[in-house]
Structures are given as structure tokens and as C-alpha cells.
Amino acid sequence: MGAPPHHPDTxxxxxxxxxxxxxxxxxxxxxxxxxxxxxxxxxxxxxxxxGPVAAALLTVPRTCRSPWPACRFARSWSAAATTST
Known part of the structure; x- marks a missing residue:
């Protein structure tokens, strides 16, 4: 897989x-x-x-395998949560 295409809105x-x-x-x-x-x-x-933020809920499918940075970020958090419990 190559790098994802650049989209201005991303x-x-x-x-x-x-x-x-x-x-x-x-x-x-x-x-x-x-x-x-x-x-x-x-x-x-x-x-x-x-800023005025009371809470944040961040969710992504656990099986995210895309090269997009959001998936790499989610996988790193998932791995950290798995090893810390």
C-alpha cells in the first residue's frame, strides 16, 4: 500500500x-x-x-489497518491499553 492521497479537507x-x-x-x-x-x-x-471541553470520546475500529495517520494513532493507543491492563 502506498501513501494515501492528499485531500484538502483532511x-x-x-x-x-x-x-x-x-x-x-x-x-x-x-x-x-x-x-x-x-x-x-x-x-x-x-x-x-x-478550551471549553468537558470530555472527549475517541473511537476507531480495532481492526483499522489503513496507512492513514489516524489508524496508526488508534493502533498505538489500542496497544498501550492492552498492555496496561
């Missing part, structure tokens, strides 16, 4: 900025629910910023 920096703008538009704490690339977006946002 640029991680653009997605993080869009999330930041959406959260800034409402002062009420948000509950973020994300899957696939959304998980990587939320994680990247949370690593660099703070």
Missing part, C-alpha cells in the same frame, strides 16, 4: 484550526465525539491548546 492543521474556531464560538464546555481522522484532530488539538 489536512490536519486545517482541521485543528477549524475545531479551535468551533470551540471558541461557544463558551459552553463541549463534549467531543470523534472517529477515524477526527480522533487525530482532537488529540492534536488537545496537545497544543486548551
Amino acid at each position: 489536512d490536519l492543521d486545517d482541521r485543528v484550526e477549524a475545531l479551535d474556531r468551533a470551540l471558541a464560538a461557544d463558551p459552553e464546555p463541549a463534549v467531543l465525539v470523534a472517529t477515524s481522522l477526527g480522533c487525530l484532530t482532537v488529540a492534536r488539538w488537545a496537545a497544543a491548546r486548551t
Whole structure:
């Protein structure tokens, strides 16, 4: 498998900025629910910023085998959770 094609709407920096703008538009704490690339977006946002977020639920199929960064990220978390229990 080669690298996934680039799609403008999947640029991680653009997605993080869009999330930041959406959260800034409402002062009420948000509950973020994300899957696939959304998980990587939320994680990247949370690593660099703070904001009105009450909770985040990140989910991706355990069998995700894609070369996309979101799947690699999810597999690394899944492996960490498996070894820590």
C-alpha cells in the first residue's frame, strides 16, 4: 500500500484550526465525539491548546489497518491499553 492521497479537507492543521474556531464560538464546555481522522484532530488539538471541553470520546475500529495517520494513532493507543491492563 502506498501513501494515501492528499485531500484538502483532511489536512490536519486545517482541521485543528477549524475545531479551535468551533470551540471558541461557544463558551459552553463541549463534549467531543470523534472517529477515524477526527480522533487525530482532537488529540492534536488537545496537545497544543486548551478550551471549553468537558470530555472527549475517541473511537476507531480495532481492526483499522489503513496507512492513514489516524489508524496508526488508534493502533498505538489500542496497544498501550492492552498492555496496561
